[in-house]
Amino acid sequence: xxxxxxxxxxxxxxxxxxxxxxxxxxxxxxxxxxxxxxxxxxxxxxxxxxxxxxxxxxxxxxxxxxxxxxxxxxxxxxxxxxxxxxxxxxxxxxxxxxxxxxxxxxxxxxxxxxxxxxxxxxxxxxxxxxxxxxxxxxxxxxxxxxxxxxxxxxxxxx
Numbered sequence: 001x002x003x004x005x006x007x008x009x010x011x012x013x014x015x016x017x018x019x020x021x022x023x024x025x026x027x028x029x030x031x032x033x034x035x036x037x038x039x040x041x042x043x044x045x046x047x048x049x050x051x052x053x054x055x056x057x058x059x060x061x062x063x064x065x066x067x068x069x070x071x072x073x074x075x076x077x078x079x080x081x082x083x084x085x086x087x088x089x090x091x092x093x094x095x096x097x098x099x100x101x102x103x104x105x106x107x108x109x110x111x112x113x114x115x116x117x118x119x120x121x122x123x124x125x126x127x128x129x130x131x132x133x134x135x136x137x138x139x140x141x142x143x144x145x146x147x148x149x150x151x152x153x154x155x156x157x158x
Contacts, residue, residue: 004049004154007032011040012049013150056144064091064109067137068116070123071102078128079103085126091119102133 004012014026023041027034044050059067074082079097086092086106094107106123110116116134123132 004044006153007036008040008044008049009150009153011037012044013147016146016150059093059109064111066110066112066116068108068110069135069137070106070108070120071098071133072104072106072123073101073130073132074103075128075130076103082126082128086123089119089122091115092123 010030011026011032014029015021021029023038024034026032027037030037059065072082072086083095083104086095086104091109092106093109096105097103098105108116108119110119120132120134123129
């Protein structure tokens with residue numbers, strides 16, 4: 001992955017403020033040439049600095065107001081197959097491999113508690129899942145953000 005410098009961070013911060021900004025608008029806003037901005041964006045994209053460009057959609061607007069985090073304990077030799085099976089459950093929005101006592105952390109949405117129970121059952125039914133722990137999200141206290149890191153600037157290894 002390409003190391004982000006201060007100029008890249010300025011470009012990323014401006015994009016985070018307004019993702020629809022054109023290259024020309026970014027260049028004008030930052031006082032850079034269009035070619036500089038375009039070349040840096042191309043390099044950032046090639047180095048996988050950008051995650052997906054999909055807009056963040058509130059699951060509640062689709063009828064899924066309940067958010068839960070489920071930790072899953074699995075038989076390690078079945079981890080890949082379990083992950084594939086869990087990925088087929090539409091209500092599982094995200095999954096991360098973990099160190100520590102649990103193996104997976106899932107971000108799951110549901111219509112209500114009964115629906116969460118159904119989804120939980122689908123996860124437990126995966127061959128190799130040993131047990132799960134579920135925590136309901138009570139509120140979005142610190143939404144996903146990148147601005148504080150971009151404001152501080154890139155971390156340079158010592």
